[in-house]
Amino acid sequence: MIDFTLTNEQITLQKKAREFAQKYMIPYAHYYDKTGEFPLPIIKKCWQEGLMNLSIPKEYGGPALGVVDMCLVVEEMAAGCAGMTTSIYANSLGAEPILVAGTNEQKEKYLRPLTKDLKFIAFACSEPGMGSDVAGIQTKVRKDGDNYVLNGAKFWITNAPYADTFTVIASLDPSQRHKALCAFIVDADTPGVKTGKPVEKMGHRASVTSSVMFKEAKVPAENLLGSEGTGFLTAMATFAMTRPAIAAFSTGLARAAMEYAREYVNKREAFGEKLRKFEVIQFKLAEMYMKIEASRLLYLKAAWEADTSGDSTVPASVAKAYATDAAMWVASEAVQVHGGYGYIDQYPLEKLFRDAKLYQIYEGTSEIQRLILGRHVLDGYDPAMEKVPGWGSMTPPDF
Numbered sequence: 307m308i309d310f311t312l313t314n315e316q317i318t319l320q321k322k323a324r325e326f327a328q329k330y331m332i333p334y335a336h337y338y339d340k341t342g343e344f345p346l347p348i349i350k351k352c353w354q355e356g357l358m359n360l361s362i363p364k365e366y367g368g369p370a371l372g373v374v375d376m377c378l379v380v381e382e383m384a385a386g387c388a389g390m391t392t393s394i395y396a397n398s399l400g401a402e403p404i405l406v407a408g409t410n411e412q413k414e415k416y417l418r419p420l421t422k423d424l425k426f427i428a429f430a431c432s433e434p435g436m437g438s439d440v441a442g443i444q445t446k447v448r449k450d451g452d453n454y455v456l457n458g459a460k461f462w463i464t465n466a467p468y469a470d471t472f473t474v475i476a477s478l479d480p481s482q483r484h485k486a487l488c489a490f491i492v493d494a495d496t497p498g499v500k501t502g503k504p505v506e507k508m509g510h511r512a513s514v515t516s517s518v519m520f521k522e523a524k525v526p527a528e529n530l531l532g533s534e535g536t537g538f539l540t541a542m543a544t545f546a547m548t549r550p551a552i553a554a555f556s557t558g559l560a561r562a563a564m565e566y567a568r569e570y571v572n573k574r575e576a577f578g579e580k581l582r583k584f585e586v587i588q589f590k591l592a593e594m595y596m597k598i599e600a601s602r603l604l605y606l607k608a609a610w611e612a613d614t615s616g617d618s619t620v621p622a623s624v625a626k627a628y629a630t631d632a633a634m635w636v637a638s639e640a641v642q643v644h645g646g647y648g649y650i651d652q653y654p655l656e657k658l659f660r661d662a663k664l665y666q667i668y669e670g671t672s673e674i675q676r677l678i679l680g681r682h683v684l685d686g687y688d689p690a691m692e693k694v695p696g697w698g699s700m701t702p703p704d705f
């Protein structure tokens with residue numbers, strides 16, 4: 307039996323997130339998009355409302371929500387403001403390597419503070435010279451007595467200037483690629499750790515992105531996550547848990563774009579008719595709706611796999627690749643439906659268009675999702691037919 311019904315708790319949670327987006331995000335989204343300021347008051351409110359750090363287990367003070375629950379929340383928030391949601395959700399990304407590979411002591415020391423106070427934890431994987439090729443990480447680490455010593459540079463790190471803690475992937479020997487990667491928890495005030503200035507971005511301007519430099523930064527050996535050489539697996543397991551949420555972000559953004567378009571075609575007239583009367587416009591709305599519905603089903607399936615099977619890599623790639631492309635398409639068509647008004651900042655469409663683009667890039671680009679899926683079809687997929695039959699003969703059946 308298949309059941310698409312949400313539980314009462316999930317409906318309550320979804321409603322709470324929707325109300326939060328309407329009350330605290332939408333009214334301020336334009337301001338933060340224009341100024342590029344970090345939306346600290348909104349994030350603080352979100353933390354106070356218990357809508358942040360959702361995956362932290364109860365024993366460390368968190369609500370222990372599943373990936374499905376988190377996705378329902380972030381769809382609502384991304385419909386409010388993509389940039390603010392990236393800032394808020396970056397804590398879940400930063401904490402995930404600890405959830406995946408941390409010991410009870412590491413979880414107690416680094417997850418509990420996130421639930422006691424508003425603290426930021428950032429995931430530092432990408433570097434100036436690489437993002438997609440995680441095995442190509444160049445940030446070096448060496449063992450030195452009871453410490454590991456980090457040297458190198460990370461780039462594109464969301465929330466880095468505000469981070470209290472980083473989860474960092476570094477290499478014992480870059481020539482050994484994925485086999486030499488290790489994951490660490492690094493306190494931001496460690497001597498030798500320095501963050502750069504926020505970079506100017508096209509969209510998600512209510513999120514802050516900067517470099518992080520490590521110069522002879524000493525990290526206690528007990529801050530190694532898992533064992534030496536397991537950093538690549540930790541990074542991949544992290545993405546398998548977090549990518550469904552990027553598909554949910556995309557669904558929320560696309561839904562908002564469609565709703566703005568729906569409202570506009572009910573008001574705007576051309577050739578003496580409301581735009582809603584034109585079949586071409588109706589078809590655009592129909593296509594938007596189909597893509598949003600499909601995106602939601604895919605993120606729910608991926609999130610359900612993450613909650614139940616423990617390996618959601620393939621469905622997460624399907625959901626992320628599909629929903630992020632869908633959001634880009636819906637945002638573009640919603641701009642189109644608004645004509646010239648879609649292109650200026652009198653309406654939020656041009657912001658949604660700029661914001662949608664990032665979904666196709668971060669947490670694994672659209673191309674990387676397709677690489678994962680291509681490899682799955684060729685090498686991992688279990689064919690439904692025992693043996694692919696040849697083309698039938700020309701003999702008619704005699705039964």
Ligand SMILES: Cc1cc2nc3c(=O)[nH]c(=O)nc-3n(C[C@H](O)[C@H](O)[C@H](O)COP(=O)(O)OP(=O)(O)OC[C@H]3O[C@@H](n4cnc5c(N)ncnc54)[C@H](O)[C@@H]3O)c2cc1C
Nearest residue numbers: 429430431432436437438462463464667668669670671673
């Ligand atoms: C606003 C923002 C926030 C971010 N936040 C974080 C963060 O918090 N933490 C973090 O670690 N990273 C973060 N990132 C980094 C992000 O994950 C990377 O930018 C992304 O993974 C792509 O890496 P890249 O930019 O180095 O592009 P590249 O890897 O250089 O790729 C360039 C292009 O080539 C394509 N490509 C690469 N390899 C292949 C291939 N084998 N086959 C086909 N096509 C290929 C890519 O799909 C892409 O289109 C963020 C990025 C941005 C822009």
